[in-house]
Amino acid sequence: MKKKDLLILILGFGLLLLIGGAALLYGELSEEYAPQDGLLTLAPTTQETVTADLPDTDVPAVTAESASPADTTAPSSNLAPDFTVYDADGNAVHLSDFIGRPVVVNFWASWCPPCRAEMPDFDAAYAEYGEEIVFLMVNMTDGFQETKEKAIAHVTEAGYRFPIYFDTAQSTAYAYNATSLPATYFIAADGSPVAYGIGMLDAESLARGIAMIHSAD
Numbered sequence: 219m220k221k222k223d224l225l226i227l228i229l230g231f232g233l234l235l236l237i238g239g240a241a242l243l244y245g246e247l248s249e250e251y252a253p254q255d256g257l258l259t260l261a262p263t264t265q266e267t268v269t270a271d272l273p274d275t276d277v278p279a280v281t282a283e284s285a286s287p288a289d290t291t292a293p294s295s296n297l298a299p300d301f302t303v304y305d306a307d308g309n310a311v312h313l314s315d316f317i318g319r320p321v322v323v324n325f326w327a328s329w330c331p332p333c334r335a336e337m338p339d340f341d342a343a344y345a346e347y348g349e350e351i352v353f354l355m356v357n358m359t360d361g362f363q364e365t366k367e368k369a370i371a372h373v374t375e376a377g378y379r380f381p382i383y384f385d386t387a388q389s390t391a392y393a394y395n396a397t398s399l400p401a402t403y404f405i406a407a408d409g410s411p412v413a414y415g416i417g418m419l420d421a422e423s424l425a426r427g428i429a430m431i432h433s434a435d
Contacts, residue, residue, distance in 0.1 A: 297409040298323075301390040303356055303383035306370060311383055313354070314409070320431035321352040321405040325385075325396040327364045328357075328372035332418035333400040337378060339421040343428060344380040351432060358391060358399065359384040404431045 298321075300314045313321065324340060326333035344353045357369040366384055373382055385391055394403065404413045404427040412430045415423060 296411070298403065298405045298411045299393040301385075301393050303354070303385050303390055305381065305383055306366075311354075313405070316352045317409050318407055319352050320350070320407050320428075321354060322428065322431075323354045323356060323394070323403040323405065325356050325358060325391060325394070325399055325401045327399055328368050329363060330399045334372070336400060336418045336420070336424075337376065339419070339424050341376075341378045341380055342421070343424055347428060347432065348380070351428065353380050355380050355382045356390055357382055357384050358388070358396075359386045360388065361386070402427065404428070406431050 298313065300312060302310050302312050305311055313323070322340075322343075326337070328334070340353065340355065347353075357366075358364055359366055359369065366386075369382060369384070373380075391397075394401070398416055400418060402415045402419055402424075403411060406412050413427050415427065419427070
């Protein structure tokens with residue numbers, strides 16, 4: 219066998235080993251980092267999101283706190299970050315105003331297709347649970363791509379019944395690391411974060427999240 223042919227054979231064999239090792243490593247890592255059944259993190263039906271125009275922040279995303287709805291009744295010192303948003307009349311509204319009631323926080327924008335797609339389900343949930351659960355539909359109001367006028371027009375034209383709030387300083391988005399839209403957080407009555415979903419939630423996922431905090435009421 220010529221040296222050239224031997225060299226090609228050796229290189230080919232080495233490439234096969236490299237590919238095989240990479241595939242094995244990928245499989246192990248995929249298994250290690252796959253979502254665990256014990257987490258109450260909601261897996262959106264679709265991972266479709268849009269990127270919000272926000273800088274990176276070191277504040278971590280809210281994560282699930284326990285493996286069963288019953289566990290969420292225990293008091294927790296790990297409270298969801300408080301924030302200030304504004305209603306349509308310009309009045310300040312704080313997350314801490316609602317301690318004692320479960321809260322659903324949804325970050326959205328009218329220019330965001332998956333945000334618009336999930337809104338009918340949120341409106342139906344608000345109609346069913348609005349007396350028991352607080353729905354904070356937080357608009358990412360940057361004043362350029364999204365304005366109060368655009369947000370109000372979208373909600374009014376669609377006939378949605380839930381109230382909307384405006385994150386005009388983007389401080390709430392920073393606190394929750396909401397760099398992709400939509401993003402939804404489920405917060406128990408004691409103020410502790412229970413679950414979250416990044417991307418569009420379907421009606422079933424939304425109902426699961428609500429059940430987690432509603433049962434802890």
